[in-house]
Amino acid sequence: MAHGGTQAAVAGHATGAAHHHEPQSFWRRYIFSTDHKIIAIQYLLTSLVMAAVGGFLAMLMRVQLGWPGKEWPLLEAIMPNAFKGGQMNPDFYYGAITMHGTIMVFFFLTTALSGGFANFLIPLQIGARDMAFPVLNMLSFWAFPVSIAFALASFFVQGGAPGTGWTAYVPLSDRETAGQTLWLISVFILMLAFLAGGINYITTTLNMRTKGMSFSRLPLTVWALFVTALVGLFAFPALMAASLMLIFDRVGGTHFFDPAGGGDPILWQHLFWFFGHPEVYIVILPAMGIVSEVLAAHGRKPVFGYKYMVGSILTIAGLSFLVWGHHMFSSGMSPTLGSIFMATTLAIAIPSAIKTFNWLATIYRSKMRFTAASLYAIGFVSLFITGGLTGIILGNPSVDLYFHDTYFVVGHFHFIMGAAALFGVFAGIYHWFPKMFGRMMNERLGKIHFWLTFLGIYGTFFPMHFLGTAGMPRRIYNWDAYQFLGDVATLNHVISISAFVLGAAQLIFAYNLFYSMFRGPKAERNPWQANTLEWWAPSPPPHGNWDEAEPVVYRWPYEYSPKDAPEGVDHIPQWVPEPALATAGGDRAGSR
Amino acid sequence: MQQVTERDNRRAGAVMTLLIGLVLVAGVASTVYATKRWWLPPLVSAAAAPIDRLFNIIMVSIGIVFVLTQGLLAWFVWKAARSPRALYWHESKRLESTWTVATAVILTVFIVMGYQIWLTLHTPTAAAAEKSTVVEVWGQQFFWTARYPGPDGQFGKTDPQFVDFQKNPFGIDPNDPAGKDDIVIDGSKGPIVMPADYHVTVKLSSRDVIHSFFVPNLRVKMDAVPGQVTEVYVQPTEPGRYEIACAELCGVGHFAMRGEIEVLPETDWQAWLQQHAGQHGGTAQ
Numbered sequence: 001m002a003h004g005g006t007q008a009a010v011a012g013h014a015t016g017a018a019h020h021h022e023p024q025s026f027w028r029r030y031i032f033s034t035d036h037k038i039i040a041i042q043y044l045l046t047s048l049v050m051a052a053v054g055g056f057l058a059m060l061m062r063v064q065l066g067w068p069g070k071e072w073p074l075l076e077a078i079m080p081n082a083f084k085g086g087q088m089n090p091d092f093y094y095g096a097i098t099m100h101g102t103i104m105v106f107f108f109l110t111t112a113l114s115g116g117f118a119n120f121l122i123p124l125q126i127g128a129r130d131m132a133f134p135v136l137n138m139l140s141f142w143a144f145p146v147s148i149a150f151a152l153a154s155f156f157v158q159g160g161a162p163g164t165g166w167t168a169y170v171p172l173s174d175r176e177t178a179g180q181t182l183w184l185i186s187v188f189i190l191m192l193a194f195l196a197g198g199i200n201y202i203t204t205t206l207n208m209r210t211k212g213m214s215f216s217r218l219p220l221t222v223w224a225l226f227v228t229a230l231v232g233l234f235a236f237p238a239l240m241a242a243s244l245m246l247i248f249d250r251v252g253g254t255h256f257f258d259p260a261g262g263g264d265p266i267l268w269q270h271l272f273w274f275f276g277h278p279e280v281y282i283v284i285l286p287a288m289g290i291v292s293e294v295l296a297a298h299g300r301k302p303v304f305g306y307k308y309m310v311g312s313i314l315t316i317a318g319l320s321f322l323v324w325g326h327h328m329f330s331s332g333m334s335p336t337l338g339s340i341f342m343a344t345t346l347a348i349a350i351p352s353a354i355k356t357f358n359w360l361a362t363i364y365r366s367k368m369r370f371t372a373a374s375l376y377a378i379g380f381v382s383l384f385i386t387g388g389l390t391g392i393i394l395g396n397p398s399v400d401l402y403f404h405d406t407y408f409v410v411g412h413f414h415f416i417m418g419a420a421a422l423f424g425v426f427a428g429i430y431h432w433f434p435k436m437f438g439r440m441m442n443e444r445l446g447k448i449h450f451w452l453t454f455l456g457i458y459g460t461f462f463p464m465h466f467l468g469t470a471g472m473p474r475r476i477y478n479w480d481a482y483q484f485l486g487d488v489a490t491l492n493h494v495i496s497i498s499a500f501v502l503g504a505a506q507l508i509f510a511y512n513l514f515y516s517m518f519r520g521p522k523a524e525r526n527p528w529q530a531n532t533l534e535w536w537a538p539s540p541p542p543h544g545n546w547d548e549a550e551p552v553v554y555r556w557p558y559e560y561s562p563k564d565a566p567e568g569v570d571h572i573p574q575w576v577p578e579p580a581l582a583t584a585g586g587d588r589a590g591s592r
Numbered sequence: 593m594q595q596v597t598e599r600d601n602r603r604a605g606a607v608m609t610l611l612i613g614l615v616l617v618a619g620v621a622s623t624v625y626a627t628k629r630w631w632l633p634p635l636v637s638a639a640a641a642p643i644d645r646l647f648n649i650i651m652v653s654i655g656i657v658f659v660l661t662q663g664l665l666a667w668f669v670w671k672a673a674r675s676p677r678a679l680y681w682h683e684s685k686r687l688e689s690t691w692t693v694a695t696a697v698i699l700t701v702f703i704v705m706g707y708q709i710w711l712t713l714h715t716p717t718a719a720a721a722e723k724s725t726v727v728e729v730w731g732q733q734f735f736w737t738a739r740y741p742g743p744d745g746q747f748g749k750t751d752p753q754f755v756d757f758q759k760n761p762f763g764i765d766p767n768d769p770a771g772k773d774d775i776v777i778d779g780s781k782g783p784i785v786m787p788a789d790y791h792v793t794v795k796l797s798s799r800d801v802i803h804s805f806f807v808p809n810l811r812v813k814m815d816a817v818p819g820q821v822t823e824v825y826v827q828p829t830e831p832g833r834y835e836i837a838c839a840e841l842c843g844v845g846h847f848a849m850r851g852e853i854e855v856l857p858e859t860d861w862q863a864w865l866q867q868h869a870g871q872h873g874g875t876a877q
């Protein structure tokens with residue numbers, strides 16, 4: 001692609017920003033860095049490693065659930081304690097579900113999206129040179145490995161990892177062995193890290209937008225990440241308070257949750273889900289933002305319904321604080337509350353449906369380039385539809401009395417939150433990898449990875465709805481005991497085999513990621529010919545992001561295939577001024 | 593941009609269309625097949641019939657939406673692989689307000705239907721009230737225990753000081769005459785008995801951690817919470833044996849916290865009450 005063109009026009013807006021000296025030592029540059037891009041990559045890579053750990057635990061769970069009672073001498077040789085006598089022992093199974101859920105929700109999705117992508121994209125897409133508080137940003141990252149260390153340490157203490165699930169319901173979690181305390185400390189530290197990160201994202205978005213970057217010109221990614229940080233600001237403290245209270249109950253002799261001492265175990269559930277439901281949106285909103293961005297850029301078409309998209313992000317964020325009770329329909333709470341939570345829960349389906357229709361309309365008559373990134377974005381829409389629809393069943397308290405805590409729920413939330421957010425992460429990585437590392441990922445491997453993952457997800461999680469309809473409770477180590485289930489062995493075999501295919505497909509991704517990081521072909525500044533500001537910076541952007549002046553913004557980010565643009569111009573980036581447009585012929589308007 | 597030919601791109605679009613199409617067809621086909629093999633277990637509670645009806649209505653509705661939206665997605669993807677130029681079209685007030693309102697209307701219908709059924713589940717019908725009884729069920733790691741008021745229809749007072757896990761797990765006060773004929777059944781040794789065609793109130797609680805009383809055939813699930821009493825109503829219709837599963841993670845034995853309910857015809861139920869009156873532990877046999 002040709003370079004030159006509009007650069008001169010933009011240079012006139014130099015703001016005389018201070019020179020940004022790049023730190024020289026390796027430690028300051030890559031380890032204790034305050035550069036938002038390095039921190040983003042640290043967050044992203046750490047969370048991907050954790051995804052591998054969480055995925056490995058999922059595979060072990062599927063080994064057990066696919067063939068309960070079978071002996072696995074090979075696994076016993078590798079993990080003698082977990083597979084004493086050849087069979088997985090139930091203690092280990094319950095530790096595994098807790099750690100799998102915790103890792104996937106907290107250490108993978110929340111951190112990859114609100115740690116990795118938020119850090120990378122917010123300053124770059126709003127035209128800032130870094131975050132508002134770079135040192136706080138660094139501290140936020142370094143709290144993350146500390147939190148991981150506490151959680152993983154629980155595997156090695158007396159009694160092992162806590163067997164209470166990622167929801168840690170009291171009184172069970174009050175009686176659990178020492179690993180539970182480590183888990184609570186881990187969660188507390190992580191929430192602190194997220195709050196530090198969130199304060200940065202909010203302040204940066206509010207105060208550091210470049211000239212011309214009004215709120216109505218913000219890319220949907222920034223909107224989503226910004227609102228997510230706001231949601232976190234109100235949600236995380238609930239879990240921090242709850243985990244602190246439970247730590248006190250466990251080691252300090254208080255009785256906040258212990259009925260024997262006058263406490264209330266249901267209080268934990270209220271606090272947990274007041275955090276927990278917004279948490280679901282904390283992982284899905286950024287993924288939604290990424291998907292909107294990727295569909296527009298690779299479809300060469302503006303995002304449909306920008307205003308409704310922003311409006312539904314805000315509505316979802318607001319409503320997410322009013323629906324927590326749908327996790328507690330069977331907790332014995334007042335039926336009146338049940339009807340209120342039913343109404344709010346079904347109401348939240350409206351903004352979700354708006355987003356789905358808008359994505360469909362964005363794809364409609366686009367000129368899609370089927371890259372790995374756009375395939376993942378399209379796949380996201382399919383998963384979001386499937387997972388969203390089953391939510392309507394669960395939102396109905398009468399019906400949920402049957403489906404609650406069955407595999408139907410496991411299928412539902414893996415679609416809408418697990419797999420959909422996972423697809424958002426993949427779409428984001430394939431799309432922004434060139435900017436992050438200055439190299440391209442291999443598209444062919446990316447596509448193979450996508451085909452296998454897409455089919456693997458459906459093969460694994462769709463049949464789980466049938467298990468749930470047949471009545472199979474979740475969090476069970478073995479389903480052999482129940483006759484009413486009928487013949488669920490076949491289903492469980494199918495699910496386990498699909499899960500193994502799905503897991504194996506991720507090795508392709510790992511190879512592609514690490515190989516491309518060092519050996520991939522060099523990336524141009526704007527390989528996808530996209531409109532947002534990060535593509536104006538070099539790939540990868542230097543310390544301080546913009547080598548001369550900060551960019552100036554002239555329009556919204558979705559000027560793809562504009563009607564009366566000069567011949568051959570299929571996009572007009574945000575940083576291109578009007579006069580430059582008139583003179584710039586062909587592709588040049590899109591580059592610099 | 594890595595060089596991708598127009599042909600490659602069209603092929604990738606076709607594969608994607610095919611995959612979404614596959615999801616659509618396989619999703620519908622497997623669900624239809626599942627209704628024969630992995631579906632709701634037979635319903636044996638009159639109170640819960642509306643639940644199944646609502647489930648079916650929602651299932652069919654979301655099935656239709658599933659087919660329409662995944663179908664549109666597949667079709668748009670197919671077209672997007674072939675269009676020479678993208679359309680510059682990013683807003684339509686009319687279209688957007690239409691689908692917003694349409695979704696809102698459909699969901700409102702679900703909310704209203706859901707509300708009505710939720711209401712009936714919590715307001716026992718008058719007819720049923722003529723033949724009614726109460727069972728207390730306690731969860732504990734990892735089994736269920738039940739207490740019946742006995743032939744007099746009155747529960748005796750309980751007090752923790754009388755608890756003896758073998759002989760008097762509920763701690764029934766031996767000085768209270770109402771408690772003399774109470775019946776206590778250890779659910780780990782045999783089934784919990786209920787009369788057919790009665791309106792049965794199950795009062796739940798727990799001795800240790802939270803459990804959940806899940807009887808798939810009766811379509812009920814209610815948590816048993818220590819320090820609290822929660823309630824569900826059932827109206828068993830068919831005599832027979834039905835399984836109880838614990839549906840709240842309650843420790844390593846959670847998966848094996850299985851119990852059984854035996855629904856007896858009315859005459860057998862009366863006989864059973866007489867026969868077991870005063871038995872404060874043990875089995876239903």
Ligand code: HEM
Pocket residue numbers: 055058059061062097098100101102104105109164165166167410414417418419422460474475476499502503
């Ligand atoms: C390889 C793909 C995956 C497989 C095969 C898998 C499988 C499973 C299984 C078998 C369970 C236990 C269900 C139960 O007994 O309750 C589970 C629980 C869970 N999974 Fe996954 N999972 C996968 C990916 C993910 C992802 C990407 C997420 C991210 C949100 C996730 C989040 C969770 C959560 C939150 C739980 C609940 C844990 C708990 O009960 O405390 N999973 N998963």
Ligand SMILES: [Cu+2]
Pocket residue numbers: 276277280323324326327
């Ligand atoms: Cu929720």
Ligand SMILES: [Cu+2]
Pocket residue numbers: 731733734802803804838839840841842846849
């Ligand atoms: Cu239990």
